[in-house]
Amino acid sequence: MKFDIVTIFPGFFDSVFSFGVISRAVKNKAVEINVHDLRTYSAEKHGKTDDTPYGGGSGMLMTPGPIGNAIGRIREKGFRSAVILTTPKGEEFDDRKAQELCGFEQLIILCGRYEGVDDRVSELYVDMKISTGKYINSGGEYACSLIVDAVSRYLPGVLGNTESLSSESLTNGLLEYPQYTKPRTYRGKKVPELLLSGDHEKIRKWRRQESIKSTFIHNPASLDDAQLSKEEDAFLKELKVGNSPDFRVYIALVHYPAYNNRLEVISTAFKSIDAHDISRDATTYGVKKFYLINPVEEQRRLAGRLVDHWIEGEGRSFNETKSKAFGIITIMSTIEEAVEQIEEIEGKKPKIVVTDARFSDDMTGYRVLREKIFENTEPFLILFGTGWGLTLETIKAADYVLKPISGYSEFNHLSVRSAAAIVLDRLLSCGV
Known part of the structure; x- marks a missing residue:
């Protein structure tokens, strides 16, 4: 494998590859590493390689000319080669990508600097963009050194002990086990x-x-990449149960206030399928209570008969798992009643979270809310709307409004059951 590194700071690599595995690999000619000073490929006075961005903005951009010249001279004809740009906008680098890159004979790695690289470089020369993580550093040289090291370890003749590589963290989708030595x-x-x-x-x-x-x-x-035996999968399930966080999360299906298709405030009808599916979603993800909110007495009685059937009636003996799911359902007349009960249980009012298919300002992302939930410092009540959605008054009164769920199409009409499952998975999933 031949690595050709293009940088404006070639001295950066003087010590990086002078020790350990990579140093030995270079000496043994298992890999070849060439560092190219981008300034020598510039036609500008003093080897200038950057300029101000069109349209204004802070900082400088690396210009395309020197990079194009460098690639033209460095790229080996007849080689399976790839040009890589290190950039925060790239695909996140991982062990699988390192193994994939071993299929090339030459990797030309462009080390980005300043505020980035003129985008025409990507359009004309770059085969792939790679990021080594969601953080900010001074330049692409750091990412480049990580890529060279990770890829090299998979090349023949680089590691003396192939068993060592196969047992290392993430090689098989798993982190390494604890190790001990004397004393x-x-x-x-x-x-x-x-x-x-x-x-x-x-x-x-x-x-x-x-x-x-x-x-x-x-x-x-990363467990998605791991090949587990039946026994190991059972062990993983035990881990999930044993390490389940004590979420302080409650959900409510709001039948009132809700909109109809003319945006009139109405009370929607109870649907048994909503109770069936959402109760199972909620139980799966560790939700404490699932409230059915409906001010109409007849509707509450109807819902109550269904719940009783599965908790105390024939349904309990017919399907115990469904009975367990129905056991977290509580029927209330108003959202305020649910909030009061949660306050009694938790000792403080819950933060109200609403979902809305319509985009608006100041919406909260799922990662942000998930982090707040996992801090476990306060309870949350997530409201799911029925009909044509929660009213604007309900949404405005909430502490958090989640961003809409969307796919690649323009269609955006999920059932509340589907939306509840997706929201709970994004917020409360253990990741596997």
Whole structure:
């Protein structure tokens, strides 16, 4: 593999690749690393490579001319090569991407600087944009060094112990298990006895389970890439139950006040399918209570008969899991009654969260609200509308208005059952 790095600070790499695995790989000719000073490819006086942006704005942009000249001279004919631009706007780099890049014979890595690179560089020369994370640093050289190191480790002849690579964190979708060396006891902390037993099969199983546990706690999304056995999947399910946060989250399906298609305030009719599906959604994600809000007495009685059937009637013996889901349903006349009950349970009023398919200013993203929920410092009541949605008065009185759920099409008419499932998954999912 040949790495060609294009940068305005070639001295940055003098020490980066002078130690450890990469240094040995270069000496053994398993990889070739060439660092190119972009300024030498500039036709401008003093090797200028940047200029002010059209349309105004702060900072400077890297100009396309020197970069185009550099790529034209560096790119090897007949090689499977790719030009990479390090940029926050790129695809996030991970272990899978590192393995994919091993399929090339030459990687030309452009190190962005200043406020970025003229976009015509991407249009004309770049094969892929790569970001190494959601943070800000001084330039693409840092990202470049990470890419070179991660890719090199998968190349033949770079690592002496191939088993070491296969067991490293994220190689198989899992973080690495805890490891220990001498002494057996350090400041009161002992090495797990199992590791001293000499039972290699038990040690292998322990390490595998510890990898699954560590991944679940610290990086659950990567479990999607892990190949788990039936026994390991059962272990993961136990982890989920045992580490379930005690969410202080309540939800309500609001039948009043709601809009009809003429934007008149009405009370909508209770639907049994809503109670069936949303109660199961709520129970799955650890919601404490699911309120059915309807001021019409006959509607509340109808809902009550359904709930009683599944909790105390024949439904309980017919389907115990559905009975459990219906057990979190509470029927109320108004939103205010639900708020009062939550305040009695929690000792403080809940923050009101509303969902709305219509876009408006000052909406809250799911990641932001999820973080607040996981802080577990206050209760939340999430309101789901019926009919043609919650009234503007209800929305204006809320503490948080979630951004609309949307796909790639213009169609935006999810059922409340679908919307509730998506919202709860985004806010309360464990990630796997």
